[in-house]
Amino acid sequence: MPLKNDLVLRTIRKEKTERTPVWLMRQAGRILPEYRAVRNSLSGFKELVETPELAAEVTIQPVDILGTDAAIIFSDILVIPEAMGLKYEMIEKKGPRFPETVKTVSDLKKLRVAGAEEIQYTIDAIKITKKELDGRVPIIGFAGAPWTIFAYMVEGSGSKTFSKARAMLYTNPELSHQLLGMITESTIHYLKGQVAAGADLVQVFDSWAGILSPMQYEEFSLPYISQVCDAIQEVPKTVFAKDAYFARKSLGRLDCQTIGLDWCMDIKESRKLVGDKVVQGNLDPCALYGTFDEITAQVKQMLNAFGPYNHIANLGHGVYPDIDPLKVKHFVNVVKEYSAGMR
Amino acid sequence: MPLKNDLVLRTIRKEKTERTPVWLMRQAGRILPEYRAVRNSLSGFKELVETPELAAEVTIQPVDILGTDAAIIFSDILVIPEAMGLKYEMIEKKGPRFPETVKTVSDLKKLRVAGAEEIQYTIDAIKITKKELDGRVPIIGFAGAPWTIFAYMVEGSGSKTFSKARAMLYTNPELSHQLLGMITESTIHYLKGQVAAGADLVQVFDSWAGILSPMQYEEFSLPYISQVCDAIQEVPKTVFAKDAYFARKSLGRLDCQTIGLDWCMDIKESRKLVGDKVVQGNLDPCALYGTFDEITAQVKQMLNAFGPYNHIANLGHGVYPDIDPLKVKHFVNVVKEYSAGMR
Numbered sequence: 215m216p217l218k219n220d221l222v223l224r225t226i227r228k229e230k231t232e233r234t235p236v237w238l239m240r241q242a243g244r245i246l247p248e249y250r251a252v253r254n255s256l257s258g259f260k261e262l263v264e265t266p267e268l269a270a271e272v273t274i275q276p277v278d279i280l281g282t283d284a285a286i287i288f289s290d291i292l293v294i295p296e297a298m299g300l301k302y303e304m305i306e307k308k309g310p311r312f313p314e315t316v317k318t319v320s321d322l323k324k325l326r327v328a329g330a331e332e333i334q335y336t337i338d339a340i341k342i343t344k345k346e347l348d349g350r351v352p353i354i355g356f357a358g359a360p361w362t363i364f365a366y367m368v369e370g371s372g373s374k375t376f377s378k379a380r381a382m383l384y385t386n387p388e389l390s391h392q393l394l395g396m397i398t399e400s401t402i403h404y405l406k407g408q409v410a411a412g413a414d415l416v417q418v419f420d421s422w423a424g425i426l427s428p429m430q431y432e433e434f435s436l437p438y439i440s441q442v443c444d445a446i447q448e449v450p451k452t453v454f455a456k457d458a459y460f461a462r463k464s465l466g467r468l469d470c471q472t473i474g475l476d477w478c479m480d481i482k483e484s485r486k487l488v489g490d491k492v493v494q495g496n497l498d499p500c501a502l503y504g505t506f507d508e509i510t511a512q513v514k515q516m517l518n519a520f521g522p523y524n525h526i527a528n529l530g531h532g533v534y535p536d537i538d539p540l541k542v543k544h545f546v547n548v549v550k551e552y553s554a555g556m557r
Numbered sequence: 558m559p560l561k562n563d564l565v566l567r568t569i570r571k572e573k574t575e576r577t578p579v580w581l582m583r584q585a586g587r588i589l590p591e592y593r594a595v596r597n598s599l600s601g602f603k604e605l606v607e608t609p610e611l612a613a614e615v616t617i618q619p620v621d622i623l624g625t626d627a628a629i630i631f632s633d634i635l636v637i638p639e640a641m642g643l644k645y646e647m648i649e650k651k652g653p654r655f656p657e658t659v660k661t662v663s664d665l666k667k668l669r670v671a672g673a674e675e676i677q678y679t680i681d682a683i684k685i686t687k688k689e690l691d692g693r694v695p696i697i698g699f700a701g702a703p704w705t706i707f708a709y710m711v712e713g714s715g716s717k718t719f720s721k722a723r724a725m726l727y728t729n730p731e732l733s734h735q736l737l738g739m740i741t742e743s744t745i746h747y748l749k750g751q752v753a754a755g756a757d758l759v760q761v762f763d764s765w766a767g768i769l770s771p772m773q774y775e776e777f778s779l780p781y782i783s784q785v786c787d788a789i790q791e792v793p794k795t796v797f798a799k800d801a802y803f804a805r806k807s808l809g810r811l812d813c814q815t816i817g818l819d820w821c822m823d824i825k826e827s828r829k830l831v832g833d834k835v836v837q838g839n840l841d842p843c844a845l846y847g848t849f850d851e852i853t854a855q856v857k858q859m860l861n862a863f864g865p866y867n868h869i870a871n872l873g874h875g876v877y878p879d880i881d882p883l884k885v886k887h888f889v890n891v892v893k894e895y896s897a898g899m900r
Contacts, residue, residue, distance in 0.1 A: 372717070374715070374717070375842075375843075375874075375877065377842070377843055377846075377877050377879075380841070380843040380846075381843050381846035383843070384843055384844055384846050384847035384851060385846050385847060385848075424800070424821065425821075426821070427820045427821055427841045427873075428821065428823055430841070457767070457800070457821075459802050459803070459821075460802070460821055460822075460823060477770045478767065478768075478769070478770055478771065478800075478802075478803055479803075480771055480803060498723070498770045498773070499718075499720070500720055500723040500724050500726070500727055501727055503720075503723075503724035503727050503728050504727040504728060505728075508727060530770075531718075534718065534720050536720075
């Protein structure tokens with residue numbers, strides 16, 4: 215069915231749109247009481263990810279409640295390691311934990327390249343979302359960048375330094391490249407499955423991009439993101455490499471349409487570095503702790519810096535869970551109204 | 558007494574030295590079995606910080622064992638909040654925790670500007686170190702940058718996002734500036750005390766610089782670092798603002814002699830941005846997990862990028878606690894030998 219609101223897609227095609235489109239990373243989640251009601255009826259986060267009807271329900275909530283111009287499927291980047299054979303637990307208030315990690319070639323041999331059908335719950339969630347949204351807004355599919363997934367599979371949990379994962383790049387580059395290759399292949403299968411199920415565009419999240427040196431980023435992250443981008447030709451692609459300021463020029467050369475910016479990245483400088491890509495972002499998530507008037511001022515300043523076209527408004531990272539949903543809605547509304555006036 | 562090895566100071570004066578000087582952030586600490594022997598005889602980390610004879614002993618260990626060109630006094634940046642009236646605990650394997658934090662003006666009113674005499678243990682540790690080193694190498698004094706100290710005092714612990722601390726900048730900029738002012742004044746007293754006790758140079762660590770947007774960094778961090786730099790005219794100053802790539806030009810305008818670089822910062826680009834300052838850094842701490850040969854190659858590559866002069870070799874962040882001390886010693890030796898050959 216044709217999309218009723220295709221503003222995100224027209225912006226990505228660099229059309230002269232009537233206003234700037236807006237959505238938020240982590241818009242489907244803990245900020246909304248409606249989400250918490252669903253979540254609290256279940257045993258945990260993973261049950262929600264793995265129950266397609268409910269994942270679809272929380273995916274659509276922000277479209278209804280906040281008025282965003284896109285829905286992003288509710289899931290988790292760590293479904294890929296799990297499908298490859300590395301189970302994880304999501305520990306309340308602490309984050310993910312892998313009881314087993316990849317340390318040696320024999321650990322690697324226990325893993326397999328995953329097919330999309332091994333993450334059927336998210337594929338099904340996209341199908342249900344597609345049907346229930348009935349073309350109201352596009353659906354964003356997503357996956358972690360291979361380096362970020364690698365970081366969790368080797369480290370075993372979140373970390374300030376990911377020193378185990380980064381150590382492996384120095385101590386066993388061959389094993390590192392093998393694992394990155396398997397993750398990349400799995401990710402391509404998974405994203406293709408998401409597109410086949412109805413995702414209108416996809417985003418690759420390189421959440422731990424910023425802890426690699428520029429040289430290591432060029433060797434261990436960019437080539438694999440590039441493979442993913444090259445493989446997905448069916449829909450537009452966004453790459454968000456958090457904190458990888460040093461790689462903006464290289465990111466601009468990827469076969470993707472949009473580059474996400476975090477809030478530390480200067481807007482004008484980034485536009486210059488990424489070339490003719492559309493850019494997405496980048497309000498500091500903390501700005502939404504401010505008053506309504508302060509948020510208005512911050513959003514206007516951001517929109518003025520980006521200019522009216524080739525920009526998808528978003529935060530510079532996921533929305534923080536304790537932000538007042540009315541403030542989030544205000545962010546969305548100010549983007550809509552002020553950007554319309556910029557034409 | 559005159560210094561026998563004043564290579565660090567001559568480099569800072571931009572003299573044509575016979576080789577590149579080298580030391581490591583966190584060189585006095587868990588990497589050395591000799592440190593752990595001292596540490597394990599005590600109740601905890603804070604007891605070591607607060608026992609001048611033992612703090613001096615572990616300060617001197619890396620000079621003896623690793624052959625570094627400077628000693629950095631063993632202490633903690635959080636002695637400042639404690640001296641201002643905000644006690645903290647150091648929880649094994651977790652990091653610092655403040656039972657009370659600053660949330661309101663009335664919390665602020667309970668605090669005071671600290672004098673150096675309230676951190677007498679570190680002042681005394683410097684005096685003992687000075688005497689025992691007998692001029693072998695210079696002593697580096699240090700403090701946290703006001704923003705980084707503020708971040709802990711408001712957040713109450715380490716954090717991936719420091720969202721409470723950053724929220725306060727948006728919700729109560731006035732209170733934020735008041736607290737930052739008090740921290741700055743305390744820091745100046747403390748650094749002056751360290752210099753009077755014998756510190757030959759000082760370093761300001763802005764460990765959480767990189768989570769502020771460029772605009773907020775200009776408002777809430779740089780002016781206070783600038784006040785600290787302006788107030789300390791007795792000895793050379795180094796400013797290390799981790800991850801604040803966007804602020805390198807501004808850092809280059811501070812009244813300090815040396816700018817520290819982390820491992821994500823491109824060396825040539827950073828040299829251009831910080832102007833005529835001496836630069837310090839910046840090998841990826843994870844590189845020391847590699848083999849001896851790999852470390853040799855990495856160090857040579859780094860030294861070639863920095864060039865022979867106006868550079869103090871270091872890592873791009875503190876040395877990780879599980880690095881083999883022989884690898885650290887190898888890092889030091891390769892810097893010494895290879896840089897001598899670059900003349």
